[in-house]
Amino acid sequence: MIELLAQTGLNALYAAAYMSLVAVGLVLIFGVMGVINFAHGELFMMGAYTVVALYTDFQMPYVLVVGLAVMFVGALGIFMEWSMFRPLRDNPLGGLVASIGFLMILQAAVSMGFGVRMEHVPPVTQEVIEFSDRVRLPVQRLVVILAAVVLLAALWAFLKKTRFGWALRASAQDREAAALQGISIRQTAQIAMFIGAGLAGVAGALTAPLISVNPHMGHSVIIAAFIVIIVGGIGSLEGAVIAAVIYAFVHTFVTTFYDGVVADIVGLSLMLLVLVVKPTGLFGTADRA
Amino acid sequence: MTIPFLEVDTLTMRFGGLTAVDALSFRVEHGEIHGLIGPNGAGKTTTFNMISGFYTPTEGSIRLRGEEISGLKMFEVARRGVVRTFQHSTLFAELTVLENALVGTHMPFRPNIFAAIVGWDTEDRRGAHARAMESLDFFGIAHLAGERAGDLSHGHQRALGMAVAMAAHPDVILLDEPFTGMNPEETNRMMELMRRLRESGVTILLVEHDMHAVMGLCDTITVMNFGRLLTEGTAQEVRHHPDVIAAYLGGTRHVA
Amino acid sequence: MPRSLIHVLAWPLLGVFLIALPHVLSFSQQEILAYLVFNVLLVASYRLLTLTGEWSLGHVVIMGVGAYGSALYTKHFGVPVPVSMLLGAGTAALIAMVLSYPLFRMKGFYFLIGSFAAGEIIRLLWKRYREPFGGPKGLKRIDPMPDIDIGIWSFDFFEPVSYYYFALAVVAVCLWIMWRIERSPVGLTFHAVHWQDNLAESAGVNVRAYRTLAFVIASGFAGLSGALMAHYIGTINPTSFDVEQMVFVLTWAIVGGTATFYGPILGCVVLTILNEIVLREMGFEQMRPMIYGLVMILSVLFLPKGLESIVQRLVGRKPAPGALAEPTRMEDRA
Numbered sequence A: 001m002i003e004l005l006a007q008t009g010l011n012a013l014y015a016a017a018y019m020s021l022v023a024v025g026l027v028l029i030f031g032v033m034g035v036i037n038f039a040h041g042e043l044f045m046m047g048a049y050t051v052v053a054l055y056t057d058f059q060m061p062y063v064l065v066v067g068l069a070v071m072f073v074g075a076l077g078i079f080m081e082w083s084m085f086r087p088l089r090d091n092p093l094g095g096l097v098a099s100i101g102f103l104m105i106l107q108a109a110v111s112m113g114f115g116v117r118m119e120h121v122p123p124v125t126q127e128v129i130e131f132s133d134r135v136r137l138p139v140q141r142l143v144v145i146l147a148a149v150v151l152l153a154a155l156w157a158f159l160k161k162t163r164f165g166w167a168l169r170a171s172a173q174d175r176e177a178a179a180l181q182g183i184s185i186r187q188t189a190q191i192a193m194f195i196g197a198g199l200a201g202v203a204g205a206l207t208a209p210l211i212s213v214n215p216h217m218g219h220s221v222i223i224a225a226f227i228v229i230i231v232g233g234i235g236s237l238e239g240a241v242i243a244a245v246i247y248a249f250v251h252t253f254v255t256t257f258y259d260g261v262v263a264d265i266v267g268l269s270l271m272l273l274v275l276v277v278k279p280t281g282l283f284g285t286a287d288r289a
Numbered sequence B: 001m002t003i004p005f006l007e008v009d010t011l012t013m014r015f016g017g018l019t020a021v022d023a024l025s026f027r028v029e030h031g032e033i034h035g036l037i038g039p040n041g042a043g044k045t046t047t048f049n050m051i052s053g054f055y056t057p058t059e060g061s062i063r064l065r066g067e068e069i070s071g072l073k074m075f076e077v078a079r080r081g082v083v084r085t086f087q088h089s090t091l092f093a094e095l096t097v098l099e100n101a102l103v104g105t106h107m108p109f110r111p112n113i114f115a116a117i118v119g120w121d122t123e124d125r126r127g128a129h130a131r132a133m134e135s136l137d138f139f140g141i142a143h144l145a146g147e148r149a150g151d152l153s154h155g156h157q158r159a160l161g162m163a164v165a166m167a168a169h170p171d172v173i174l175l176d177e178p179f180t181g182m183n184p185e186e187t188n189r190m191m192e193l194m195r196r197l198r199e200s201g202v203t204i205l206l207v208e209h210d211m212h213a214v215m216g217l218c219d220t221i222t223v224m225n226f227g228r229l230l231t232e233g234t235a236q237e238v239r240h241h242p243d244v245i246a247a248y249l250g251g252t253r254h255v256a
Numbered sequence C: 001m002p003r004s005l006i007h008v009l010a011w012p013l014l015g016v017f018l019i020a021l022p023h024v025l026s027f028s029q030q031e032i033l034a035y036l037v038f039n040v041l042l043v044a045s046y047r048l049l050t051l052t053g054e055w056s057l058g059h060v061v062i063m064g065v066g067a068y069g070s071a072l073y074t075k076h077f078g079v080p081v082p083v084s085m086l087l088g089a090g091t092a093a094l095i096a097m098v099l100s101y102p103l104f105r106m107k108g109f110y111f112l113i114g115s116f117a118a119g120e121i122i123r124l125l126w127k128r129y130r131e132p133f134g135g136p137k138g139l140k141r142i143d144p145m146p147d148i149d150i151g152i153w154s155f156d157f158f159e160p161v162s163y164y165y166f167a168l169a170v171v172a173v174c175l176w177i178m179w180r181i182e183r184s185p186v187g188l189t190f191h192a193v194h195w196q197d198n199l200a201e202s203a204g205v206n207v208r209a210y211r212t213l214a215f216v217i218a219s220g221f222a223g224l225s226g227a228l229m230a231h232y233i234g235t236i237n238p239t240s241f242d243v244e245q246m247v248f249v250l251t252w253a254i255v256g257g258t259a260t261f262y263g264p265i266l267g268c269v270v271l272t273i274l275n276e277i278v279l280r281e282m283g284f285e286q287m288r289p290m291i292y293g294l295v296m297i298l299s300v301l302f303l304p305k306g307l308e309s310i311v312q313r314l315v316g317r318k319p320a321p322g323a324l325a326e327p328t329r330m331e332d333r334a
Helices: A002-033 A040-057 A062-085 A092-114 A139-161 A163-173 A175-180 A185-210 A218-232 A237-257 A260-277 B044-051 B074-079 B097-104 B113-118 B122-138 B154-167 B184-199 B211-215 B235-239 B242-250 C002-024 C027-050 C059-077 C081-103 C108-128 C160-182 C185-195 C197-202 C207-233 C243-256 C262-281 C288-302 C307-315 C321-325 C329-333
Strands: A128-130 A136-138 B006-015 B018-028 B033-037 B059-064 B082-084 B172-176 B203-208 B220-225 B228-233 C148-150 C153-155
Touching (some): A002 A040, A002 A062, A002 A139, A002 A185, A002 A237, A092 C288, A139 A185, A139 A237, A163 A175, A218 C108, A237 A260, B018 B228, B033 B184, B033 B211, B097 B122, B097 B154, B097 C185, B122 C185, B154 B184, B211 B235, B220 B242, B228 B235, C002 C027, C002 C160, C027 C059, C027 C243, C059 C081, C081 C207, C153 C160, C262 C307
Antiparallel strands (some): B220 B228
């Protein structure tokens, strides 16, 4: 029993790692631009397909491919900001619909390029850390966990220590006041979009060898990310990370001991409960409806 | 002993550590124009919001004809005959002037969805329409009935705000700073309208920080400062009260 | 003079057109046409919901409640199909009533997300419980509409054309009711709640009750739309009502525009024709979602007020805010 708990805990830790990368990006984009990026799950998918294209098909070095995935998906983010979110600044519902349109374009593009079947990405490493017979941690999962910790720490340092980070936080709090302070809203929005999209891309690229890659994989990711950002409190990066951990543990344990559908129901109920009791989330203070 | 018409009894409101209104008591008599004044930050608007049901008081009570109304929701207070207006020009900007007034007739002519579908509410619609037009006419804006409310001039928007309240057939109208941003001529016209409202039997409680505007209008004036009752009386009594002079000199406004 | 002639003839002409329409279409197009009728009801009910200013992401699941409800009532209790459709609609309205208690503690964006969560929970319950919902595979062999004979006409509802006429009649009545509601004092109150809920409340409007009312009525019509669909295709499953379907409804409403009654219907008709007929005919099978997505983006970018704004420009009249205030036609004469 203890072994099962330990193994489930490791699984949850891995889920928390990639989930927080996705959710933090979503929060960052919402914070700076006030728009819900429905296409965020598809950005995750684009990260995974970068791996399919360059690593599986062209056999480029995995580490390089992950770096390229960040660049590519980050660039997609900048493109979204330029083409949709900037012109639709004053129209949050329009931004949401446009991001749904973008989602459909990405899905269709991938379906046409790669087909709708599942892609199998060959494992980068077969190594497994064995704590005991039944408690095992594949190194690829460990990589995801470590990468999430490193990236989130780097993001935290970036936001707290650099001028860009200060500008991002200022625009997330009050866009007009930030503009008066001489912050370029355009530039901060692009940086936020690049980082937010890039984080989704890296999460997709890192998990690609571990999950089934298909054009519709973004769907479950975006639902989980919504739950996480609501529970954590919209606009709170720290809240998103903590909520990702809570959600991942709850979801993984319920999946293991009951089943996946019940786990989804529990997760959604948790979100609904938070919305009813404390709509600003467990850690959020900002009230941006 | 008669039951007071509208009675505010040791009303207190705290926001966190701040006491915005501290054990305030006063009475509004039926059929009078009652002013609630005080320097900025005296707690007038908070009091106003508690009476109208927008806030729930921390302590104390508000009674209308002896019935407790504090803690009721705003629409419940309205249904007991106490209708408020809002500061600035809070209107249904996208709707026409007539439609704004028709929303005001919600209480006297409660819509019924089944009657509306079948078409059995012709009588009510006609009544509501007449009531709305009457109210617009009272405030001299009936000729603008077809205009979009957001397109009206500032003065007309103010008049419309009061017409919406008036259409609801209230016993008491609560006016939140009705003279703010008005020029002297508009102020005079508005004061004249309020006197006519009083003559039609409506009790008026208005909040204002500009003392000059309310002096010639109010039958009774309650002065607040720092959340407490400073003094109460007629315009003459209040005008020469040393505490009032001190409070206003200490603030930014001067007594006329 | 010609304009008033057009006004007099517009409805009969539209009626003749809609009755003649299936006879010039192919079989597969007739099927699409039947779907279009269900969807028009769905999207029109969605607009009713948005009148009070709240946008829901659970509307398609509510439609599904009507579909599942109606299918199950016929299957387990032997209720005749037309009656079960009404019961299904009632069930959808009832579920909406229950959901309104948690959901209307929220506003705006939170309501959007909350309605999504509530809808997904219902959908996952269908998926989880094989009894009675059939699990992931859903319900099959749902009772069809029984054949009826009226004098010389007999309607075999396996025929898309017959079912289309039946649905068209039902939907026409529903649209008429929704139209009446919107043009009534109740509709005016919905608008008031949308634009200034505080001011509406100060006029004695129980804002939450009106939000709930709009939500419940809209849900009832959505449920009816689902029931119409269920007894037509004969099989439903949780995926029939997932968030992708919801996205379509949202898109129809936004691309069409929600300022007028006909805006969302226009959006639904135009986008369905574009997606199902034009793009299919042109052979863009795989590329369809891509073009559809592009149309969505371009329309919010360059047509922020929706297709209805084009119609208004063509007809040369504004949405006429005064229209709501018209007491009644009779009043004009009085």
